[in-house]
Amino acid sequence: MQQGQQQSLLSEEDLASTILSDLKRVVREYATAATESTCPDIRQLFTKLLNNTLNMQGQLFQVMQQSNMYNAASPALRQELDKQSKQYQQTIQKTKQFLQQKLGNQQNGSFYTPAQQDQQHGNQGQTYYM
Numbered sequence: 807m808q809q810g811q812q813q814s815l816l817s818e819e820d821l822a823s824t825i826l827s828d829l830k831r832v833v834r835e836y837a838t839a840a841t842e843s844t845c846p847d848i849r850q851l852f853t854k855l856l857n858n859t860l861n862m863q864g865q866l867f868q869v870m871q872q873s874n875m876y877n878a879a880s881p882a883l884r885q886e887l888d889k890q891s892k893q894y895q896q897t898i899q900k901t902k903q904f905l906q907q908k909l910g911n912q913q914n915g916s917f918y919t920p921a922q923q924d925q926q927h928g929n930q931g932q933t934y935y936m
Contacts, residue, residue, distance in 0.1 A: 819875045822866065826876075829863040 816824065836859060840852035870876040 819870075819873075822870050822875055826863065826866050826870065829859055829866065832859050833863060 833856060836852050836856035840849050840856055843849040843852060867876060871878065
């Protein structure tokens with residue numbers, strides 16, 4: 807093939823969809839890494855990467871939607887949204903009750919942090935790994 811006549815194996819729409827899917831996957835990976843990290847600096851790094859990737863994903867989605875490359879799902883019924891919201895609120899309440907029962911000896915409703923472990927075990931300045 808000549809230099810100006812090379813064609814992509816994927817259409818622009820397929821390529822954009824693949825990248826969008828990869829960005830969604832990366833968001834999940836960064837969110838998991840951020841929530842599982844014990845070092846505040848590493849958590850902050852993954853949170854920053856997560857936010858940057860979310861912005862990129864949002865921008866790509868908007869371009870795809872404007873170019874008719876992405877068909878959004880049909881609008882949800884208000885009743886279904888209300889039902890899901892109520893279930894979510896119930897789950898939050900149950901989780902809070904569970905944590906209060908299990909962590910009842912914590913003062914003022916505060917929860918365990920890695921810094922507390924450092925103070926208890928004298929591990930100040932120790933390197934953390936995920």
